[in-house]
Amino acid sequence: MATRIFIDGAAGTTGLEIRERLTGRSEFELIVLDDAQRKSEAARRDALHAADVAILCLPDDAAREAVRLAEGSDTRFIDASTAHRVADGWTYGFPELVGRDKIAGAQFVSNPGCYPTGFLALVAPLVRAGLLPADWPYTINAVSGYSGGGKALIERFESDLTIGFRAYGLSLDHKHLAEMQKYAGLAHAPVFSPSVVPTHRGMVVDVPLPLSAMNALQSRDAATAIQSCWYETYQDSAIVMIADAPESGEILLSRNAQPWDGMHICAFVNADGLQARLIAKLDNLGKGASGAAIQSLNIMCGFPEETGLAL
Numbered sequence: 001m002a003t004r005i006f007i008d009g010a011a012g013t014t015g016l017e018i019r020e021r022l023t024g025r026s027e028f029e030l031i032v033l034d035d036a037q038r039k040s041e042a043a044r045r046d047a048l049h050a051a052d053v054a055i056l057c058l059p060d061d062a063a064r065e066a067v068r069l070a071e072g073s074d075t076r077f078i079d080a081s082t083a084h085r086v087a088d089g090w091t092y093g094f095p096e097l098v099g100r101d102k103i104a105g106a107q108f109v110s111n112p113g114c115y116p117t118g119f120l121a122l123v124a125p126l127v128r129a130g131l132l133p134a135d136w137p138y139t140i141n142a143v144s145g146y147s148g149g150g151k152a153l154i155e156r157f158e159s160d161l162t163i164g165f166r167a168y169g170l171s172l173d174h175k176h177l178a179e180m181q182k183y184a185g186l187a188h189a190p191v192f193s194p195s196v197v198p199t200h201r202g203m204v205v206d207v208p209l210p211l212s213a214m215n216a217l218q219s220r221d222a223a224t225a226i227q228s229c230w231y232e233t234y235q236d237s238a239i240v241m242i243a244d245a246p247e248s249g250e251i252l253l254s255r256n257a258q259p260w261d262g263m264h265i266c267a268f269v270n271a272d273g274l275q276a277r278l279i280a281k282l283d284n285l286g287k288g289a290s291g292a293a294i295q296s297l298n299i300m301c302g303f304p305e306e307t308g309l310a311l
C-alpha cells in the first residue's frame with residue numbers, strides 16, 4: 001500500500017518543489033487540498049490525521065499549528081520551517097551528521113535550514129574530530145538566491161530589477177543561529193552575514209578560518225587533514241561531495257541554475273597553512289530545503305536516500 005503524504009503549504013516555494021520531486025513515485029500517494037481548502041483548519045486537520053507522513057512547508061507559526069492539529073494521530077512529520085529545529089523530541093534531519101538510523105526511526109524530523117546545511121557540513125565534523133576549536137567565534141559569509149525568502153522575496157526581486165545585492169541579518173539575531181551553534185557543538189553563536197543576489201536559486205556559504213590565531217590545524221598539511229575528516233564523514237554519501245578547488249579560482253552562481261539536490265564542499269588553505277576558507281555550494285531549494293526533505297522521507301520510509309533526487 002502506498003504511503004500517504006500530505007504537504008501542508010503545498011502551494012509555496014518549498015512545497016511545490018517537494019511535490020515535483022514526488023511526481024511519478026507510485027510508492028507515495030499525495031493528499032491534496034484545493035485552493036479553497038488549503039488554509040482551512042478543518043481540512044488541514046483531516047489531511048494531517050489521514051497522512052502517514054506530513055511535510056510542513058509553512059511559516060513557523062503555521063507549522064506549530066499543524067503539529068497541534070495532528071494531536072491524537074500517529075502521523076510522522078518532516079517540518080521544513082525553523083519552528084522545531086532545536087526543539088525537544090525532534091530529530092534534526094541531517095542524515096550525514098546525525099545518523100540515518102535516527103531519522104529512519106523518528107516520528108518528528110526537522111529539516112535543516114539552508115544556510116546551516118552549508119555551515120554544518122563544513123564545520124561540524126571538524127569540531128567533532130577536535131581539528132577545530134568549539135569555543136572559537138566563527139564567522140560565516142553567505143549569499144543566497146532570492147527564492148530562499150519564499151514567495152514574498154521572489155515577488156520583490158522579480159518586480160524590482162534594480163536590486164543587485166541585499167545584505168541583511170544586520171541585527172545579528174538570524175533565526176538560523178541556534179541550530180548552527182547546537183549542531184556544530186559550539187560554545188558561541190557564529191557571527192553570520194547573509195545576503196541575497198538577483199539569481200533565483202543557489203547559495204554559497206563561506207567560513208573564513210584564521211588558523212594562526214585559532215591555534216588550530218597550522219601546517220602545510222591542513223588541507224589534507226580537513227579533507228580526510230570530511231571523507232570519513234561523507235564517504236557513504238552521494239549527496240555531500242568533497243570538491244577539488246576550481247581551476248578558475250572562482251565560485252559562481254548561475255542565474256538559470258536547475259534544481260540540484262547535492263552539495264559541494266571545498267577547503268582552500270594558503271601556502272603557509274595559516275589561513276583557510278571552507279566553502280559550501282548548494283541549492284537553497286535542494287539540499288537546503290526540498291531535496292533534504294525528500295532525503296529524510298526516503299530514509300523514514302526505507303528507500304535509498306537519493307531516490308528521486310536531482311544529483
Ligand SMILES: NC(=O)C1=CN([C@@H]2O[C@H](COP(=O)(O)OP(=O)(O)OC[C@H]3O[C@@H](n4cnc5c(N)ncnc54)[C@H](OP(=O)(O)O)[C@@H]3O)[C@@H](O)[C@H]2O)C=CC1
Nearest residue numbers: 009011012013014057058062080081147148150151284289
Ligand atoms: N525557500 C527556501 O529556500 C527555504 C524555505 N524554508 C522554510 O520552508 C517554509 C516554507 O518556505 P517557502 O516555501 O519558502 O515559503 P512560501 O512563502 O513560498 O510558501 C509558504 C506557503 O505556506 C502557505 N501558508 C501560510 N500560512 C498557512 C496556513 N496557516 N495554512 C496553510 N498554508 C499556509 C502560504 O500560502 P499563500 O500561498 O497563500 O501565501 C504559502 O503557499 C518556511 O518555514 C521557510 O523558512 C527552509 C529552507 C529553505
Ligand SMILES: CC(=O)N[C@@H](CCC(=O)OP(=O)(O)O)C(=O)O
Nearest residue numbers: 080081082113114115144148149
Ligand atoms: C534569502 C532568505 O531570506 N533566506 C531565508 C532563509 C531560508 C531558509 O533556510 O529558511 P528557513 O529559515 O526555514 O531555514 C532567511 O534568511 O530568512
